[in-house]
Amino acid sequence: MSSTASERFATRTLADLAATHPGVTAVFHRHKLDFCCGGRVGLAEAATAKGLDLGVLEAELEAVVALGLPDAVPEETGALIDLIETRFHAGHRRELPELLRLARRTEAAHRAHALAPHGIAALLGHIQEELEAHMQKEEQVLFPMMRRGGHPMIGQPIAVLLAEHDGHGAQLRALERVAHGFEPLEEACPTWRALYVGARRLSEEVMEHIHLENNVLFPRFAA
Numbered sequence: 001m002s003s004t005a006s007e008r009f010a011t012r013t014l015a016d017l018a019a020t021h022p023g024v025t026a027v028f029h030r031h032k033l034d035f036c037c038g039g040r041v042g043l044a045e046a047a048t049a050k051g052l053d054l055g056v057l058e059a060e061l062e063a064v065v066a067l068g069l070p071d072a073v074p075e076e077t078g079a080l081i082d083l084i085e086t087r088f089h090a091g092h093r094r095e096l097p098e099l100l101r102l103a104r105r106t107e108a109a110h111r112a113h114a115l116a117p118h119g120i121a122a123l124l125g126h127i128q129e130e131l132e133a134h135m136q137k138e139e140q141v142l143f144p145m146m147r148r149g150g151h152p153m154i155g156q157p158i159a160v161l162l163a164e165h166d167g168h169g170a171q172l173r174a175l176e177r178v179a180h181g182f183e184p185l186e187e188a189c190p191t192w193r194a195l196y197v198g199a200r201r202l203s204e205e206v207m208e209h210i211h212l213e214n215n216v217l218f219p220r221f222a223a
Helices: 001-010 014-020 023-028 042-049 054-066 077-110 119-145 153-176 190-221
Strands: none
Touching: 001 054, 014 042, 014 190, 023 054, 023 153, 023 190, 042 054, 077 119, 077 190, 119 153, 119 190, 153 190
């Protein structure tokens, strides 16, 4: 990794890298680096905290950037809000009921197993409730303000939703702990495995959702 590439990545925050270079969030997901709620941390600091080799991490990022992937984030605010609603809001509402079904079946079938994801159904139910309330605030209050070009008091709902994003981040970390890093045991049944696949996907999608709002959409109205 050249010194130029190192300067290009090492001192920049995870949030900035995720917002600037299409595709790098896949690298962050792979290394479990929080680029949404914890995205204000520099890459070098984040690598140190996780015990990752900064040079290897930079090389992975450089390889993704070199692909020149098109930016899938719309420049127009209304189109960006449409993307958030159609991909993330609709996606969370579609996927969480099935995840809850899988969680209840897994806990019921493996309640005697010490390494089963005990408590995951209750946690997913809480995540579903919190996400639904959060998304309704966006759809009914904040997004209409943004589609109209802003509002003198828009900073207040943004501040509330940013704080809620931090809470969602804490829930995702709890979900990963309960699901043992989303890595099923060798003897795990198909339902248990499907639960972990879905829980990992939910975690990654919520992180992408928060990232787009915290680091792309909300800063457009920071003033």
